[in-house]
Amino acid sequence: EPEVTQTPSHQVTQMGQEVILRCVPISNHLYFYWYRQILGQKVEFLVSFYNNEISEKSEIFDDQFSVERPDGSNFTLKIRSTKLEDSAMYFCARTSGGIAKNIQYFGAGTRLSVL
């Protein structure tokens, strides 16, 4: 399966700044996801995106977060005003099609460091 590409690999930002994390999945897949992993902790679901709309979001995904698929290919996660506790690895994932649609393919992640 083709890989999911995430950029940047590492983002350092000041508290209160906006960040945009990018993901380039394969354009003909419908389901996309963002997950977060705080250092040493479990991977947590943030949001799922289906057919260009948010399908489900977790409690973590508050008004500071938004997702877009601006050009039909790139998939972005925006954090409007970063907090120290937003420091984590952020993973984008997509599902495959057909009978394997439950399997998710993850990018290598973006490490966000909020100072």
Add this chain to the structure above:
Amino acid sequence: SQQGEEDPQALSIQEGENATMNCSYKTSINNLQWYRQNSGRGLVHLILIRSNEREKHSGRLRVTLDTSKKSSSLLITASRAADTASYFCATDAVDYKLSFGAGTTVTVRA
């Protein structure tokens, strides 16, 4: 919550030995999956077992599922140094979102 919880948290074994880790979850599931994460990298899918299956094999991996106990196990046979990683179980539900456990960190000593 459908989150899986793994035990042990960490496992250190000699190359060639088998590694077994367990996962428990709380509610009914569609499928249970196992993923591997190498340090600082993304997660890689290993194997999926459906709720109506009891055992599945893939290469050196063997997964069992006991829905009555809401538990699963992952066995890696004849471990290699390259198997050193964190292993996560995950349950999937509506819209296929994954709920992960805390993971088991496996270290294979040469």
